[in-house]
Amino acid sequence: MSILRHELMPLKNSNDVVLARQKVRQWSIELRFSLVDQTKLVTAASELARNTLDHGGGGQMRIEELNSAARSGLRLIFTDQGPGIADLELALKDGYTSGSGMGLGLGGSKRLVNEFSILSEIGKGTEVTVVRWR
Amino acid sequence: MDRIPVLRMGSLLLVTIQVDMHDKLALQLQDDVTQRISDWGSTGVLIDISSLEIVDSFIGRMLANIAAMSRVLGAETVVVGMQPAVAITLVELGMSLPGVRTALSVEAGMELLFGAVANSQFGLDDEHPQA
Numbered sequence: 471m472s473i474l475r476h477e478l479m480p481l482k483n484s485n486d487v488v489l490a491r492q493k494v495r496q497w498s499i500e501l502r503f504s505l506v507d508q509t510k511l512v513t514a515a516s517e518l519a520r521n522t523l524d525h526g527g528g529g530q531m532r533i534e535e536l537n538s539a540a541r542s543g544l545r546l547i548f549t550d551q552g553p554g555i556a557d558l559e560l561a562l563k564d565g566y567t568s569g570s571g572m573g574l575g576l577g578g579s580k581r582l583v584n585e586f587s588i589l590s591e592i593g594k595g596t597e598v599t600v601v602r603w604r
Numbered sequence: 605m606d607r608i609p610v611l612r613m614g615s616l617l618l619v620t621i622q623v624d625m626h627d628k629l630a631l632q633l634q635d636d637v638t639q640r641i642s643d644w645g646s647t648g649v650l651i652d653i654s655s656l657e658i659v660d661s662f663i664g665r666m667l668a669n670i671a672a673m674s675r676v677l678g679a680e681t682v683v684v685g686m687q688p689a690v691a692i693t694l695v696e697l698g699m700s701l702p703g704v705r706t707a708l709s710v711e712a713g714m715e716l717l718f719g720a721v722a723n724s725q726f727g728l729d730d731e732h733p734q735a
Contacts, residue, residue: 484626491658492624509658509689513697516660520627564698575661578697 471538514579526550543603551595648717654685684713
Protein backbone atom coordinates (compact mmCIF):
# COMPACT_ATOMS: atom_id res chain seq x y z
CA MET A 471 0.00 0.00 0.00
CA SER A 472 1.31 3.41 -0.88
CA ILE A 473 0.47 6.92 0.24
CA LEU A 474 0.10 9.09 -2.85
CA ARG A 475 -0.21 12.40 -1.00
CA HIS A 476 -1.03 13.77 2.41
CA GLU A 477 -1.96 17.00 4.12
CA LEU A 478 -2.16 18.23 7.71
CA MET A 479 -5.11 20.22 9.01
CA PRO A 480 -5.02 21.91 12.43
CA LEU A 481 -7.99 21.40 14.75
CA LYS A 482 -7.83 24.30 17.17
CA ASN A 483 -11.36 25.75 17.03
CA SER A 484 -14.80 24.94 15.68
CA ASN A 485 -14.05 26.68 12.39
CA ASP A 486 -11.16 24.26 11.84
CA VAL A 487 -13.70 21.43 12.10
CA VAL A 488 -15.60 23.00 9.19
CA LEU A 489 -12.37 23.36 7.17
CA ALA A 490 -11.36 19.77 7.94
CA ARG A 491 -14.65 18.33 6.68
CA GLN A 492 -14.51 20.54 3.57
CA LYS A 493 -11.05 19.12 2.88
CA VAL A 494 -12.34 15.56 3.28
CA ARG A 495 -15.26 16.36 0.97
CA GLN A 496 -12.91 17.82 -1.65
CA TRP A 497 -10.57 14.83 -1.61
CA SER A 498 -13.39 12.29 -1.69
CA ILE A 499 -14.84 14.07 -4.73
CA GLU A 500 -11.40 13.97 -6.37
CA LEU A 501 -11.22 10.23 -5.69
CA ARG A 502 -14.70 9.85 -7.20
CA PHE A 503 -16.35 8.39 -4.12
CA SER A 504 -20.11 7.93 -4.50
CA LEU A 505 -22.26 10.64 -2.93
CA VAL A 506 -23.30 8.32 -0.08
CA ASP A 507 -19.69 7.32 0.59
CA GLN A 508 -18.61 10.98 0.54
CA THR A 509 -21.34 11.85 2.99
CA LYS A 510 -20.42 8.98 5.32
CA LEU A 511 -16.72 9.85 5.37
CA VAL A 512 -17.33 13.58 5.81
CA THR A 513 -19.77 12.89 8.65
CA ALA A 514 -17.29 10.55 10.36
CA ALA A 515 -14.59 13.23 9.94
CA SER A 516 -16.87 15.81 11.52
CA GLU A 517 -17.55 13.60 14.55
CA LEU A 518 -13.89 12.72 15.04
CA ALA A 519 -12.64 16.27 14.49
CA ARG A 520 -15.09 17.51 17.10
CA ASN A 521 -13.90 14.82 19.53
CA THR A 522 -10.31 15.94 18.99
CA LEU A 523 -11.33 19.50 19.76
CA ASP A 524 -13.78 18.96 22.63
CA HIS A 525 -12.20 16.02 24.44
CA GLY A 526 -8.59 16.25 23.32
CA GLY A 527 -8.26 20.01 23.70
CA GLY A 528 -7.40 20.40 20.03
CA GLY A 529 -4.96 18.63 17.76
CA GLN A 530 -4.75 17.84 14.09
CA MET A 531 -6.07 15.74 11.25
CA ARG A 532 -3.80 14.11 8.72
CA ILE A 533 -5.49 13.17 5.46
CA GLU A 534 -3.86 10.62 3.15
CA GLU A 535 -4.71 9.29 -0.27
CA LEU A 536 -4.04 5.56 -0.37
CA ASN A 537 -3.46 3.22 -3.25
CA SER A 538 -3.49 -0.50 -2.70
CA ALA A 539 -3.93 -3.34 -5.21
CA ALA A 540 -5.74 -1.18 -7.74
CA ARG A 541 -8.10 0.34 -5.22
CA SER A 542 -7.93 3.80 -3.79
CA GLY A 543 -9.02 5.16 -0.47
CA LEU A 544 -8.72 7.92 2.05
CA ARG A 545 -7.18 7.59 5.48
CA LEU A 546 -7.82 10.15 8.20
CA ILE A 547 -5.71 10.28 11.35
CA PHE A 548 -6.89 12.44 14.23
CA THR A 549 -4.38 13.11 16.99
CA ASP A 550 -4.48 15.10 20.18
CA GLN A 551 -2.32 15.48 23.27
CA GLY A 552 -5.32 15.50 25.57
CA PRO A 553 -6.15 13.48 28.69
CA GLY A 554 -6.61 10.20 26.82
CA ILE A 555 -9.49 7.74 27.15
CA ALA A 556 -9.50 5.48 30.21
CA ASP A 557 -11.97 2.85 29.00
CA LEU A 558 -11.90 2.48 25.22
CA GLU A 559 -14.57 -0.21 25.13
CA LEU A 560 -16.94 2.05 27.04
CA ALA A 561 -16.09 5.07 24.87
CA LEU A 562 -17.00 3.11 21.74
CA LYS A 563 -20.41 2.17 23.09
CA ASP A 564 -23.40 3.98 21.66
CA GLY A 565 -24.95 6.34 24.13
CA TYR A 566 -21.89 6.66 26.32
CA THR A 567 -20.81 10.25 26.70
CA SER A 568 -18.35 12.02 28.93
CA GLY A 569 -19.65 15.41 27.87
CA SER A 570 -22.90 16.90 26.70
CA GLY A 571 -23.05 15.07 23.37
CA MET A 572 -25.21 12.20 22.22
CA GLY A 573 -22.46 9.66 22.72
CA LEU A 574 -22.51 8.70 19.06
CA GLY A 575 -19.19 10.19 18.01
CA LEU A 576 -16.83 7.22 18.22
CA GLY A 577 -19.20 4.28 17.85
CA GLY A 578 -21.20 6.05 15.16
CA SER A 579 -18.23 7.07 13.07
CA LYS A 580 -16.87 3.52 13.28
CA ARG A 581 -19.96 2.37 11.39
CA LEU A 582 -19.40 4.96 8.67
CA VAL A 583 -15.94 3.77 7.63
CA ASN A 584 -14.29 0.52 6.47
CA GLU A 585 -11.40 0.50 8.93
CA PHE A 586 -11.24 2.02 12.37
CA SER A 587 -8.54 1.95 15.03
CA ILE A 588 -7.91 3.90 18.16
CA LEU A 589 -4.86 4.31 20.37
CA SER A 590 -5.05 6.17 23.63
CA GLU A 591 -2.79 6.67 26.59
CA ILE A 592 -3.85 8.38 29.80
CA GLY A 593 -2.15 11.75 30.10
CA LYS A 594 -0.57 11.45 26.66
CA GLY A 595 -3.34 11.71 24.11
CA THR A 596 -5.45 9.87 21.59
CA GLU A 597 -5.04 8.85 17.97
CA VAL A 598 -7.99 7.70 15.87
CA THR A 599 -7.39 6.32 12.38
CA VAL A 600 -10.13 5.61 9.85
CA VAL A 601 -10.03 4.41 6.25
CA ARG A 602 -12.73 4.41 3.63
CA TRP A 603 -12.04 2.54 0.39
CA ARG A 604 -13.66 3.45 -2.87
CA MET B 605 -20.99 37.08 14.64
CA ASP B 606 -22.81 35.66 11.65
CA ARG B 607 -26.27 34.23 12.10
CA ILE B 608 -28.75 32.07 10.26
CA PRO B 609 -31.82 34.22 9.52
CA VAL B 610 -35.12 33.29 11.15
CA LEU B 611 -37.97 34.63 8.99
CA ARG B 612 -41.50 35.26 10.17
CA MET B 613 -44.42 34.32 7.96
CA GLY B 614 -47.69 34.86 9.78
CA SER B 615 -47.75 32.47 12.69
CA LEU B 616 -44.82 30.45 11.35
CA LEU B 617 -41.06 30.77 11.49
CA LEU B 618 -38.98 29.82 8.47
CA VAL B 619 -35.35 28.84 8.72
CA THR B 620 -33.25 27.87 5.72
CA ILE B 621 -29.82 26.56 6.59
CA GLN B 622 -27.57 27.21 3.61
CA VAL B 623 -24.12 27.27 5.11
CA ASP B 624 -21.79 24.64 6.50
CA MET B 625 -22.48 25.42 10.15
CA HIS B 626 -19.82 25.47 12.79
CA ASP B 627 -21.01 24.44 16.23
CA LYS B 628 -21.44 27.93 17.68
CA LEU B 629 -23.63 28.94 14.75
CA ALA B 630 -25.84 25.92 15.39
CA LEU B 631 -26.19 26.81 19.06
CA GLN B 632 -26.95 30.42 18.16
CA LEU B 633 -29.74 29.24 15.86
CA GLN B 634 -31.23 27.17 18.68
CA ASP B 635 -31.33 30.26 20.91
CA ASP B 636 -32.68 32.50 18.14
CA VAL B 637 -35.57 30.20 17.23
CA THR B 638 -36.75 29.80 20.82
CA GLN B 639 -36.48 33.55 21.37
CA ARG B 640 -38.51 34.32 18.23
CA ILE B 641 -41.24 31.84 19.19
CA SER B 642 -41.56 33.60 22.49
CA ASP B 643 -41.39 37.12 20.95
CA TRP B 644 -43.88 36.51 18.18
CA GLY B 645 -46.05 33.75 19.61
CA SER B 646 -45.27 31.54 16.61
CA THR B 647 -47.10 28.22 16.44
CA GLY B 648 -44.94 26.47 13.87
CA VAL B 649 -41.29 26.28 12.80
CA LEU B 650 -40.18 25.05 9.38
CA ILE B 651 -36.49 24.24 8.98
CA ASP B 652 -35.25 23.65 5.44
CA ILE B 653 -32.05 21.59 5.39
CA SER B 654 -32.02 20.78 1.66
CA SER B 655 -28.68 22.57 1.24
CA LEU B 656 -27.00 20.68 4.07
CA GLU B 657 -24.49 18.15 2.78
CA ILE B 658 -24.06 16.46 6.14
CA VAL B 659 -25.96 16.22 9.39
CA ASP B 660 -23.68 14.92 12.11
CA SER B 661 -24.65 14.14 15.70
CA PHE B 662 -24.18 17.75 16.75
CA ILE B 663 -26.50 19.19 14.11
CA GLY B 664 -28.89 16.29 14.68
CA ARG B 665 -28.98 17.15 18.35
CA MET B 666 -29.61 20.80 17.52
CA LEU B 667 -32.59 19.85 15.35
CA ALA B 668 -33.96 17.60 18.11
CA ASN B 669 -33.42 20.37 20.67
CA ILE B 670 -35.22 22.95 18.56
CA ALA B 671 -38.16 20.57 18.11
CA ALA B 672 -38.31 19.82 21.85
CA MET B 673 -37.91 23.44 22.97
CA SER B 674 -40.49 24.63 20.43
CA ARG B 675 -42.96 22.04 21.64
CA VAL B 676 -42.54 23.22 25.20
CA LEU B 677 -43.23 26.75 23.98
CA GLY B 678 -46.35 25.61 22.11
CA ALA B 679 -44.97 25.43 18.56
CA GLU B 680 -44.58 22.49 16.19
CA THR B 681 -41.37 21.97 14.21
CA VAL B 682 -40.98 20.29 10.84
CA VAL B 683 -37.59 19.62 9.26
CA VAL B 684 -37.80 19.44 5.48
CA GLY B 685 -35.67 18.57 2.48
CA MET B 686 -33.11 16.16 3.89
CA GLN B 687 -30.94 14.73 1.11
CA PRO B 688 -31.11 10.93 0.73
CA ALA B 689 -27.36 10.47 1.33
CA VAL B 690 -27.69 12.50 4.53
CA ALA B 691 -30.60 10.34 5.69
CA ILE B 692 -28.68 7.11 5.03
CA THR B 693 -25.64 8.41 6.91
CA LEU B 694 -27.64 9.75 9.82
CA VAL B 695 -29.38 6.44 10.44
CA GLU B 696 -26.11 4.53 10.17
CA LEU B 697 -24.57 6.96 12.61
CA GLY B 698 -27.29 5.89 15.04
CA MET B 699 -29.53 8.92 14.92
CA SER B 700 -33.01 8.61 13.51
CA LEU B 701 -34.14 11.94 14.96
CA PRO B 702 -36.92 10.68 17.21
CA GLY B 703 -39.30 13.45 18.15
CA VAL B 704 -38.54 15.47 15.02
CA ARG B 705 -41.23 15.70 12.37
CA THR B 706 -39.90 15.59 8.86
CA ALA B 707 -41.25 16.11 5.36
CA LEU B 708 -39.71 15.77 1.92
CA SER B 709 -40.46 19.25 0.66
CA VAL B 710 -41.23 22.72 1.96
CA GLU B 711 -44.76 22.33 0.61
CA ALA B 712 -45.36 19.05 2.43
CA GLY B 713 -43.86 20.56 5.58
CA MET B 714 -46.22 23.53 5.37
CA GLU B 715 -49.21 21.23 5.05
CA LEU B 716 -48.05 19.26 8.05
CA LEU B 717 -47.61 22.44 10.09
CA PHE B 718 -50.95 23.94 9.13
CA GLY B 719 -52.57 20.62 9.93
CA ALA B 720 -50.83 20.40 13.29
CA VAL B 721 -51.69 24.01 14.14
CA ALA B 722 -55.34 23.58 13.12
CA ASN B 723 -55.59 20.41 15.19
CA SER B 724 -54.10 21.99 18.27
CA GLN B 725 -56.50 24.94 17.92
CA PHE B 726 -59.39 22.49 18.02
CA GLY B 727 -57.84 20.73 20.97
CA LEU B 728 -56.88 17.66 18.96
CA ASP B 729 -53.28 16.84 19.63
CA ASP B 730 -52.56 14.25 16.98
CA GLU B 731 -49.68 12.82 18.96
CA HIS B 732 -52.01 11.90 21.80
CA PRO B 733 -55.23 10.89 20.09
CA GLN B 734 -58.12 10.83 22.49
CA ALA B 735 -60.11 8.26 20.61
